[in-house]
Amino acid sequence: MQAMCYRRYGEPEVLRLETVAKPTPGHDDVLIQVHATSLNAADAYLLKGEPAIARLFSGLRRPKHPILGADIAGTVAAVGSRVTQFQPGDAVYGDLSGCGFGGFAEYVCAPAGVLALKPTRLSFAQAAAVPLAAVTALQALRARGEIAAGQQVLIHGASGGVGTFAVQLARSFGATVTAVCSTKNVELARSLGADHVIDYTQEDFTQSDQRYDLILVVNGNRPLAAYRRALRSGGRCVVVGGAIRTILTATLLGPSLSLTWGVSIRNVLAQPSQQDLTFVGGLLESGEVVPVIDRCFPLRELPEALRYRAAGRGRGKVVLTIF
Ligand SMILES: NC(=O)c1ccc[n+]([C@@H]2O[C@H](COP(=O)([O-])OP(=O)(O)OC[C@H]3O[C@@H](n4cnc5c(N)ncnc54)[C@H](OP(=O)(O)O)[C@@H]3O)[C@@H](O)[C@H]2O)c1
Known part of the structure; x- marks a missing residue:
């Protein structure tokens, strides 16, 4: 599969489109074909390795996890043996910031417990703007x-x-x-x-x-x-x-x-929560809350998308589309 990877800390230029192995789901995981993902401040901090103390967790000399991206929306491609909540073909979305990121890729694995069914009213791009x-x-x-x-x-x-x-x-x-x-x-x-x-x-x-x-x-x-x-x-x-x-x-x-x-x-230090995402999903489904998307970029233009966001021009969310 293709993914935007960073092998050293730095500015957006260090990101490269690479061909890497498709991940395999563990017993409690879901393999998702990612259709859209969105940018958050956390991606920019992790890319730079700032603040320096955060490198204790993200990797001292170089990043431990080469693929950033917390927010994803996509289709379930496979499920682990203990997953009962989702099945292949389901449209899901979620925040992977508590389980290793990895959303800037064609496929990602995530524990079923951080995902929720995508509100049917939303496109994948809109859903990726939410979690x-x-x-x-x-x-x-x-x-x-x-x-x-x-x-x-x-x-x-x-x-x-x-x-x-x-x-x-x-x-x-x-x-x-x-x-x-x-x-x-x-x-x-x-x-x-x-x-x-x-x-x-x-x-x-x-x-x-x-x-x-x-x-x-x-x-x-x-x-x-x-x-x-x-x-x-x-x-x-x-x-x-x-x-x-x-x-x-x-x-x-x-x-x-x-x-x-x-x-x-x-x-507040927000934590990914399936329960809270499901609550928000209800408001999205009824139309009471709508995601605001400023601009969509294709995955390979992630560096440009990061620079656009960093310039403070964004209104709402900056989204990357994949398929
Ligand atoms: N505590 C937590 O758990 C948690 C979780 C997520 C995010 N955060 C933090 O919450 C803050 C907001 O996150 P966000 O994703 O909503 O931010 P965002 O989307 O990047 O906010 C963009 C808006 O911020 C304003 N802005 C003003 N000067 C800016 C500058 N120099 N650079 C960027 N934006 C500028 C602009 O609005 P105006 O022109 O109208 O001012 C712009 O439309 C960030 O500091 C982020 O790190 C914290």
Whole structure:
């Protein structure tokens, strides 16, 4: 089979289209013919081997797993002897970031427990845009953010992969949603159902009188004290991503800042979850949530796709199509 491989850490140029052996499923695994896959921040970090401490897991001198790619959508080609949930021919999707990646290839093996049936309403390209970003948004809003109907929720970074799902999911939970993004993405955020949209190039939400029950920091670059100002007493700030300083402060100092400030500062480290993916699948099937695809590239153009995403031009997800 063909796969985009990296044999050393570096920039997108180190990726090469190679012919490699097709993987064989273990007893609990499913072999999937991949039709589409999408890019996530994790692919870019692993490609560069950054932060350096992560090389303890990904390989000290060179990458242990030469094929990146967490999100996949495809057709089941074979199943292991103990798999009962899926059968050859099923259309499935899933996030392989917890089981070795490998999605930038014509075939990949994954434990059945990380997959779910693809919503029939979605194309393979649309389905590949979903798993990691949507489940991250769900876990950030529901498990960490304790979102509830009627709450005022602000999403800082509403226009990327995670943010576009977060806006729609927050709406589906009955919250009043304020989306924060740059000028070029204001219409997109509105089209996803945001009740209010703030263009951060024109307005600083931390300086207004509006207070929020929950702030989701998706692409956040403000100090935590600024988010605290925009929270009502007892409100919650959940940090998903953005500036490394904000993420580290929330992770290391979140519990003590929460005690001092009278609000809750939390981070989220999303985990692949079949249960959460199935929950999102229901909303996708009903049309309440739709994946936003910015651009599709063929697999062999992965380096160009990574550069496009890194330039910050992406709105929603960047997808690779394979067959
Ligand atoms: N904690 C977790 O478990 C977890 C899981 C997944 C992702 N993450 C993190 O969450 C964050 C969002 O991920 P994502 O996949 O949604 O991001 P994304 O799709 O790359 O977000 C793209 C959007 O970010 C904004 N942006 C502004 N400056 C940018 C720049 N210099 N480079 C790239 N984008 C820029 C742009 O919107 P505007 O122009 O509207 O600002 C762009 O449309 C990342 O930091 C990622 O590492 C964390």
